[in-house]
Amino acid sequence: MGNGKQAVPDVSPDASLPSRFPAPDSLLVFYGGTFDPVHLGHLAIARHARDALGCTIRMMPAADPPHRAPPGADAAHRARMLALAIDGEPGLQVDLRELDRDGPSYSVDTLRAVRAEYGDAVPVALLIGADSLLGLPTWREWTALFGLAHLVVAERSGSALDLRLPPVLAEATAGRWVDSATALRGSPAGRLLRLQQPLHPGSATEVRHRIAGGGPWHDLVPGVVADYIVRHRLYGLNGAATPASL
Ligand SMILES: Nc1ncnc2c1ncn2[C@@H]1O[C@H](COP(=O)(O)OP(=O)(O)OP(=O)(O)O)[C@@H](O)[C@H]1O
Numbered sequence: 001m002g003n004g005k006q007a008v009p010d011v012s013p014d015a016s017l018p019s020r021f022p023a024p025d026s027l028l029v030f031y032g033g034t035f036d037p038v039h040l041g042h043l044a045i046a047r048h049a050r051d052a053l054g055c056t057i058r059m060m061p062a063a064d065p066p067h068r069a070p071p072g073a074d075a076a077h078r079a080r081m082l083a084l085a086i087d088g089e090p091g092l093q094v095d096l097r098e099l100d101r102d103g104p105s106y107s108v109d110t111l112r113a114v115r116a117e118y119g120d121a122v123p124v125a126l127l128i129g130a131d132s133l134l135g136l137p138t139w140r141e142w143t144a145l146f147g148l149a150h151l152v153v154a155e156r157s158g159s160a161l162d163l164r165l166p167p168v169l170a171e172a173t174a175g176r177w178v179d180s181a182t183a184l185r186g187s188p189a190g191r192l193l194r195l196q197q198p199l200h201p202g203s204a205t206e207v208r209h210r211i212a213g214g215g216p217w218h219d220l221v222p223g224v225v226a227d228y229i230v231r232h233r234l235y236g237l238n239g240a241a242t243p244a245s246l
């Protein structure tokens with residue numbers, strides 16, 4: 001797909017926080033994803049992380065997500081749906097930094113840019129699902145990620161974290177697991193926290209398949225996102241062109 005530079009949606013990067021959130025810079029949390037489209041599982045995790053960590057969650061759509069087929073919707077549509085889904089919600093923001101870059105949206109590049117912007121001392125975390133953690137050894141320069149950010153891992157059905165991790169991952173993560181957000185704030189990077197939220201079955205693949213197949217899908221995404229999909233006839237809805245990733 002393209003790099004998403006064109007038609008970047010108009011989303012406010014700086015929604016104000018209510019006072020129950022601590023100083024926004026005490027822990028920077030980035031939740032990257034393809035969000036193709038954003039679904040109720042994404043939102044459940046973002047909200048739980050916000051409440052458990054006590055900080056803003058910056059939801060960051062990938063322009064060109066690595067290691068997967070091109071998304072069904074382009075970056076501008078995916079970012080717009082994300083912005084609609086969290087519009088006005090305290091403690092959730094859209095972060096468009098990956099849409100400003102050419103090439104695959106490698107997390108190591110994103111985190112280096114974050115460090116260049118905020119410095120080396122501020123605690124930074126990447127929020128990922130358990131399936132992403134299990135795939136981490138395939139990511140670009142994956143061991144460098146521990147020097148750049150903490151990882152907050154959301155449990156996901158089908159990707160058990162309580163079973164033995166693959167040896168290379170077990171070795172890389174040994175001694176890094178902590179059990180509180182306070183521990184994340186105690187250092188800039190390199191720790192892992194398991195987010196023990198209720199499991200949510202949401203999956204963007206399921207949403208896309210149901211739309212293309214004519215099955216029920218509206219209740220898998222926020223209403224404003226369902227309206228957007230219908231308005232723009234995304235994901236093969238009603239005979240629109242079938243995206244490659246379905
Ligand atoms: N229901 C869920 N529970 C836990 N983590 C999730 C859930 N849905 C998505 N995630 C995590 O959110 C991040 C972004 O997910 P992504 O946008 O790829 O959604 P997805 O539903 O996994 O999409 P797809 O089905 O297209 O692969 C990933 O780290 C993924 O593991």
Ligand SMILES: O=C(O)c1ccc[n+]([C@@H]2O[C@H](COP(=O)([O-])O)[C@@H](O)[C@H]2O)c1
Nearest residue numbers: 032033034062065066106107108139140
């Ligand atoms: O950096 C990598 O090599 C890499 C490989 C796979 C996924 N990621 C990032 O992980 C996040 C979730 O990816 P995805 O494909 O599950 O939406 C998203 O921010 C991706 O850019 C990053």
